[in-house]
Amino acid sequence: MLTEDQAANIFSRIKKFSTADEVEGLFYGGRSALTRFANNTIHQNVAEENYGVSVRTVFGGRTARATTNRFDDQSLKDVVKASEDLARVQEPDADLLPMPGTGEGARPTQVEPSRHFAETAAVTPEQRAGGVGKIVSIAHRHKLTTAGIFSSSESIEGIFNSRGLSNWHTQTSAEISITMLAPDSSGWQKSNSPNVANLDPQALAEIAAKKAVESAGPHEIAAGKYTVILEPSAVLDTTGFMFFDFGGLAILDQRSFLNNRIGKNLFGENISVWDDAAHPLQSGPSFDGEGLRRQKVQLVERGVVKRLVYARASAEKMRKSEYAGKVGPIEATGHGFPIPNEMGEGPMNIVFEPPRDPKTVDHMIASTERGILVTRLWYIREVDPYEKILTGMTRDGTFLVENGKVVCGVRNFRFNQSLIEMLSNVEQMSTAVRTSGEESFDMVVPAMKVRDFNFTEVTKF
Amino acid sequence: MKDLASWALDTANQRGATYADVRVVDERGRALATKNGKIGNASDSRSQGFNVRVLVDGAWGFASSADLSRGSIDATAAQAVAIARASAQVKQKDVQLVSEKAAVAEWTTPHKIDPFTISIEQNLALLQKIDSELRSVKGITLAETNMNFRREELWFFSSAGADIHQTKVTTGAGYVAYSFAGSEIQKRSYPNSFGGQWQNKGYELIDELELLENARRIGEEAVALHSADQCPEGAFDIILESSQLGLQIHESVGHPIELDRVLGMEANFAGTSFLTLDKLRTLKYGSELVNVVADARQEHGPGLGTFAFDDEGVPAQCTPIISNGLFTGYLSSRETAALIGLQRSGGTLRAESWNRLPMIRMTNISILPGEKPLTGEQLISSTDHGILFQTNRSWSIDDKRYNFQFGTEIGWEIKNGKRARMLKNPSYSGITTEFWNSMDAICSRDEWTLWGTPNCGKGQPQQVMGTGHGAAPARFKKVKVGSAYKGN
Numbered sequence: 001m002l003t004e005d006q007a008a009n010i011f012s013r014i015k016k017f018s019t020a021d022e023v024e025g026l027f028y029g030g031r032s033a034l035t036r037f038a039n040n041t042i043h044q045n046v047a048e049e050n051y052g053v054s055v056r057t058v059f060g061g062r063t064a065r066a067t068t069n070r071f072d073d074q075s076l077k078d079v080v081k082a083s084e085d086l087a088r089v090q091e092p093d094a095d096l097l098p099m100p101g102t103g104e105g106a107r108p109t110q111v112e113p114s115r116h117f118a119e120t121a122a123v124t125p126e127q128r129a130g131g132v133g134k135i136v137s138i139a140h141r142h143k144l145t146t147a148g149i150f151s152s153s154e155s156i157e158g159i160f161n162s163r164g165l166s167n168w169h170t171q172t173s174a175e176i177s178i179t180m181l182a183p184d185s186s187g188w189q190k191s192n193s194p195n196v197a198n199l200d201p202q203a204l205a206e207i208a209a210k211k212a213v214e215s216a217g218p219h220e221i222a223a224g225k226y227t228v229i230l231e232p233s234a235v236l237d238t239t240g241f242m243f244f245d246f247g248g249l250a251i252l253d254q255r256s257f258l259n260n261r262i263g264k265n266l267f268g269e270n271i272s273v274w275d276d277a278a279h280p281l282q283s284g285p286s287f288d289g290e291g292l293r294r295q296k297v298q299l300v301e302r303g304v305v306k307r308l309v310y311a312r313a314s315a316e317k318m319r320k321s322e323y324a325g326k327v328g329p330i331e332a333t334g335h336g337f338p339i340p341n342e343m344g345e346g347p348m349n350i351v352f353e354p355p356r357d358p359k360t361v362d363h364m365i366a367s368t369e370r371g372i373l374v375t376r377l378w379y380i381r382e383v384d385p386y387e388k389i390l391t392g393m394t395r396d397g398t399f400l401v402e403n404g405k406v407v408c409g410v411r412n413f414r415f416n417q418s419l420i421e422m423l424s425n426v427e428q429m430s431t432a433v434r435t436s437g438e439e440s441f442d443m444v445v446p447a448m449k450v451r452d453f454n455f456t457e458v459t460k461f
Numbered sequence: 462m463k464d465l466a467s468w469a470l471d472t473a474n475q476r477g478a479t480y481a482d483v484r485v486v487d488e489r490g491r492a493l494a495t496k497n498g499k500i501g502n503a504s505d506s507r508s509q510g511f512n513v514r515v516l517v518d519g520a521w522g523f524a525s526s527a528d529l530s531r532g533s534i535d536a537t538a539a540q541a542v543a544i545a546r547a548s549a550q551v552k553q554k555d556v557q558l559v560s561e562k563a564a565v566a567e568w569t570t571p572h573k574i575d576p577f578t579i580s581i582e583q584n585l586a587l588l589q590k591i592d593s594e595l596r597s598v599k600g601i602t603l604a605e606t607n608m609n610f611r612r613e614e615l616w617f618f619s620s621a622g623a624d625i626h627q628t629k630v631t632t633g634a635g636y637v638a639y640s641f642a643g644s645e646i647q648k649r650s651y652p653n654s655f656g657g658q659w660q661n662k663g664y665e666l667i668d669e670l671e672l673l674e675n676a677r678r679i680g681e682e683a684v685a686l687h688s689a690d691q692c693p694e695g696a697f698d699i700i701l702e703s704s705q706l707g708l709q710i711h712e713s714v715g716h717p718i719e720l721d722r723v724l725g726m727e728a729n730f731a732g733t734s735f736l737t738l739d740k741l742r743t744l745k746y747g748s749e750l751v752n753v754v755a756d757a758r759q760e761h762g763p764g765l766g767t768f769a770f771d772d773e774g775v776p777a778q779c780t781p782i783i784s785n786g787l788f789t790g791y792l793s794s795r796e797t798a799a800l801i802g803l804q805r806s807g808g809t810l811r812a813e814s815w816n817r818l819p820m821i822r823m824t825n826i827s828i829l830p831g832e833k834p835l836t837g838e839q840l841i842s843s844t845d846h847g848i849l850f851q852t853n854r855s856w857s858i859d860d861k862r863y864n865f866q867f868g869t870e871i872g873w874e875i876k877n878g879k880r881a882r883m884l885k886n887p888s889y890s891g892i893t894t895e896f897w898n899s900m901d902a903i904c905s906r907d908e909w910t911l912w913g914t915p916n917c918g919k920g921q922p923q924q925v926m927g928t929g930h931g932a933a934p935a936r937f938k939k940v941k942v943g944s945a946y947k948g949n
Contacts, residue, residue: 032922033544034921034922035547035548036729036921038725038727038728038729039553039724039725039726040551040553041551041552041553041554042520042521042547042548042549042550042551043726044521044523044726044818044820045520045523045545045547046523046524046525048524048525049525049526049527050510050526050527052508063500064504064505065505066504067504067505067506067507068506069507069509069510069527075507078507079507082505086503086581087503089581089582089585090500090503090585091589093499095499125546125548126547129547129550129551136551147725147727147728149729149921151921151922177729177921178729179729181725186728188729253497253602253603253639254603254639255603255641259641340500340501340504342494342496342502378860379857379858379859381855381857382855383854383855383868383886383888384945384949385646386641386645386646391855391866391945393857393858393859393860393864395732395859395860396860412859414866416866416946416947416949438730454948456945456947456948457944459859459861459863459892460864460892461859461861461863
């Protein structure tokens with residue numbers, strides 16, 4: 001693994017080769033491996049090691065970036081020159097701020113819990129194959145076919161700039177995703193964690209298998225508005241579409257569904273959401289793309305969007321804008337993306353606040369007269385950016401619930417659902433858990449029971 | 462490069478590989494963008510590395526590294542073999558590959574102007590002019606432009622003796638204008654949405670696209686959408702302009718014909734396919750007018766799926782996919798071809814970069830133009846009542862590729878053979894085979910465009926790949942329209 005000392009040495013050479021007013025080096029990379037299985041066989045099995053540095057240079061209000069994965073002197077000279085060539089020819093931007101110094105990008109004063117686990121970093125191909133072997137055994141026992149992944153990785157992220165700021169983060173990650181397939185049904189489970197010890201392939205496989213078996217022979221029922229019980233992955237993959245709109249620049253650009261809606265009752269009173277990089281179930285570095293420390297921010301309080309997150313430049317711009325009095329507190333919160341970029345910032349460590357009276361999914365089922373239990377959603381896309389209408393499909397375990405019991409599997413639905421309405425119609429929630437899906441970044445989200453969820457079509461399976 | 466590959470192949474062979482290949486990649490990219498008159502992105506990237514793919518004990522292993530030193534090459538080859546041995550712990554049967562003659566070849570994307578030789582000032586000046594033109598339209602609240610160039614040098618060597626060197630050049634550009642008013646965000650993009658038009662071509666593409674010439678119209682349409690009528694609900698005859706038809710092909714033909722999906726290899730992520738093996742040469746996929754090919758050859762055009770050899774050394778080919786409406790072919794690789802009894806791979810295995818495993822990817826999946834002369838104007842004039850859909854805004858399809866829903870940025874009602882009122886928020890949906898069987902007209906060659914989709918995601922770890930889709934405007938009968946807004 002590339003160490004912080006090695007990166008500091010590379011950055012000192014970059015500084016030496018640069019003629020720019022200011023220089024920044026963003027380091028990334030690591031070692032990763034992924035064992036993929038299908039048809040009860042490991043069919044793909046890959047490993048990678050790669051590190052890179054992205055060099056940003058600044059000349060009087062002009063900035064650009066160039067990236068390389070080679071660290072010899074000539075490659076570093078080339079990457080510095082490429083960055084400088086791109087920056088020099090631009091028109092100066094009066095809004096471009098000087099790079100942050102050590103004060104703004106200070107490291108945490110107290111030691112944070114490590115997200116690097118030696119056991120995860122040391123996972124071997126044999127261990128992953130062993131885990132897959134257990135999953136395949138469970139598939140055989142249930143007369144099912146299985147497909148999925150077992151991955152492990154060790155990664156670094158770091159930032160240095162010519163004003164003395166430096167931040168460094170190392171972490172590990174392990175992930176298991178399992179699909180169990182029967183002739184006309186399927187079930188799915190996925191989990192990830194910085195610590196491989198938190199993953200239980202057999203338990204995940206058993207749940208996925210149970211879903212595949214119990215949804216066999218799916219019935220077709222008519223599309224329409226239903227009470228739905230969305231398991232956490234389904235909540236993650238829908239709600240994830242709204243959080244990039246919680247950046248200050250999204251409002252300044254007038255591309256956010258929160259335009260003219262901040263401070264108003266937008267969702268149900270039971271919805272409160274934080275961005276909290278230090279949350280014990282969260283992952284990733286404690287600093288943003290400029291090296292600023294990520295602050296804990298309450299985005300939604302009892303259904304009201306209270307405030308936004310900001311990169312430094314967006315906060316400056318917002319203070320001078322016509323929206324300044326309408327968007328809540330304005331300050332750089334440590335959520336900026338590497339500069340230059342078009343998105344500005346975004347909250348990437350979402351945590352839903354636990355409900356006062358959390359319910360399990362089993363309780364949600366037991367309290368439902370008629371509804372649909374949804375394991376997972378798929379191919380979600382935004383239909384309407386202001387009403388935040390999303391479309392997508394259910395997948396891998398969709399069930400009819402009647403009189404408090406799961407009755408049968410049903411054919412998959414297409415939904416066209418406004419997120420604003422969905423989060424206004426939440427009747428019950430579970431405790432929030434670390435969740436991983438396929439359409440959004442990982443978050444800490446609950447399962448939700450939602451009334452009047454809008455299914456518009458049914459597919460053939 | 463040959464020495465480097467020989468070290469890796471020797472190490473793999475000595476450690477027990479029955480087959481091995483090595484890919485070395487050196488790629489360079491440039492991304493420029495403006496946003497509301499300022500620089501949105503100005504970045505260059507360079508990435509070099511290699512991978513070793515091996516078959517040991519009948520199972521696959523793959524390892525990659527950016528370190529091109531002798532020690533790293535040996536270690537990476539040894540790692541690939543160790544990984545393959547672990548794979549062999551969980552297998553049902555040995556991997557078999559159909560045979561392929563080992564090629565020795567050199568190829569470069571035909572291009573007139575190396576895009577990296579055009580000054581950054583010239584590129585930014587063009588983007589700023591477009592940006593300014595878009596914002597000169599009252600009501601435009603956000604303007605974004607982009608220009609992208611890529612050059613990939615790829616070397617492929619195999620234990621069977623293949624020695625292939627290819628250089629691919631890619632250019633892409635486009636822009637989008639947003640308008641927020643009242644309770645609506647509307648947008649228009651040119652020449653296509655989500656990054657514009659992309660081809661395997663040099664800078665000459667930028668000149669061909671007439672970017673600046675269309676900017677004002679695009680800005681005006683974005684603002685006009687606010688006062689347009691909502692697209693109605695119901696069953697209508699619809700016309701898809703060629704870029705939207707290109708995406709329709711991508712989602713409802715290109716993905717379901719991937720043989721790895723059909724065989725369950727993508728079941729956990731991208732999904733499977735309704736095109737089970739019994740449907741080959743028996744399924745009536747579309748109407749008699751529907752002819753689709755998977756064509757990676759240079760003569761098909763400068764698509765993002767054009768190359769000389771795929772990433773396991775198989776020459777570019779043209780495979781008939783739908784012939785006069787009948788389903789006739791899959792996208793295959795050496796391994797999947799063997800699994801279904803084909804004699805040869807269709808040559809569609811590609812990887813995003815040096816650190817990714819090649820997998821079946823769409824090449825240029827194109828619908829052939831109609832043989833009878835038919836212009837876009839004639840297509841409209843022969844339509845009594847219908848809706849014209851232009852420029853994709855949203856797309857979604859189920860994991861077997863049956864049920865789809867697409868939204869476009871703008872629609873136009875067609876009445877009595879004429880383009881009538883503008884419609885906002887248009888969407889249509891359906892079932893794949895029912896939809897393609899409803900096609901009753903397609904324009905001829907002059908209206909056919911080879912579109913580039915630069916952002917197709919597949920695989921774990923996910924890989925993004927460029928694919929090509931040739932299409933001409935076409936008409937479909939009695940399609941379900943408007944359900945995206947039903948109930949909302």
